[in-house]
Amino acid sequence: MVRIKHRYLLVNILYPEPPKPQSTARAPLQVPDLVSIHQPTSDDLTPQLLVKAIRDQILLMYGDYGSGVTTTGLLVKYLSAATSTAIVRCARANYQVVWAALTYMTHLPRLPGGEKLQPCVMQVVRVSGTIRKAEEEVIRRGRAAILKARRASRNEGATGLDVALGPAKEGMLSEQLLGDEGLERGVEDDEEDDDDDDDDDEEDQEAMDEND
């Protein structure tokens, strides 16, 4: 049977502008630029809001036609507010349209509690034919980001990060876990590796549950 082919875009939400100094009694934590660029997103951002924002942007950039050809299959499969990461699924034929729309976005959608639009940059860091590869990339990048943040905070002498992350545990994160390439791998297509593995994974999960 012919399956509907998708592309999975792994998106990082980055915050290029420094956070506004809040007038609280506590002194603001001193964190390196690296960490404030990757700061967590508000919990109010839901997958539905994000999909709607993407749809609106496609409508703005590509009009009714672009909106029409991309609307089937457009879905946010995964959204982690803590790491500001999302996996967006879209149809394979028009993934570049969705990608360009993400690139043209300049701020988060209006959140229920927020009165101002928060500027952000959506960076697509991986285009994958299967959700499994995208998930593996999320984990790899998460590990690398923690290591990098630790290094940056050590270099800049910022203490705020140790408060946030806790003291480093030996052996929990090592360079070997990351593979040889670190973060520099960038975006690539898994053209040949086009199986939709997430279905299989779910089946495996169900089988395990039955065994239990």
Place this chain on the structure above:
Amino acid sequence: MFYDLNIPYTTNHAELQRTLAFVAELGYNTIAISVNLSGKLPTDLTSPIPSPLPFSIPPSLHILTRCTLTLSDPSQNHRLTSLTSIYDLVAIRPTSEKTLQQTCLSLPTIDIISLDCTIRYPFYFRQSTLLAAIDRGVRFEICYAQGILGAGEARRNLISNATQLVRATRGKGIVLSSEAQRALACRGPWDVVNLGIGWGLGKERAVEAVQREARGVVVGAEMRRRSYRGVVDVVYGGEKPVVEEKGKGKNLGGKGKEMVGKGGKRKAGDSVDAAEVVVDEAEKPPSKRELKRRAAKARKAVATENAGGPDNAVEESTTTKENDDVAMANSKDQG
């Protein structure tokens, strides 16, 4: 390696530092901080960009300086060669068909032609003109930031001009860069590649626009400044023993002494002599005659040393022979 060859300079250093940190985080390796010049150039052409920058920059980032000169009058005489000596890259921004033609065909020592893509040009880009510029090694730049932060009009013009440039150059010799006034307008290199694909660049050409073509601009500019006629450059000429020769240039005796030292198997008396010689030299510089004599002596010493070499070898061979005999005797005993 990814290149973003247009980050405008601001005197607000905190913001510039933030922008650089963000650009490094997006994955760029080389960026150029750009200064805009227009009209008549001032007599004092010094770069306003402090060197080195007064804040910490990400270690992975390589930073260049660049000036963008807006050209509105074709008859105006610009001191381009003096700009080349101050900035790493020189970009020209023509505003009319006439200046564009002049820039493409005749202006020397420029690296980039950076058309302002947010305005509408009342003429077609002519393929022959643009290709002539590309043949000279000049690249065309499309700045995408106005298309992201700008209003609808600017964005439409940007897309229109970008597609026209791609049509006229057939996608060759195009560099994509940001010209981002704020960090918010910067996008990751692969996102820019995707934008380029949307503007009609082929996939390969779009990747080249942030990698190979941009690198060509940087390397070409460096070659023009540093090398012999922009063609021949010494990348690594080997170690130059300048310092050593200066130390010995005062007296050749020192050189002879070193050779004696290198010989290894010298009598103890010789080394003492050499040490005395050094002490003498420290007291007063020897005459030319004395130097010549010492040089001759040193040569002689080396010659005798070389002559002594084979004797040692013979000795060694005899000893090994003896050892062999002993070994044979041992084996006979065992047998």
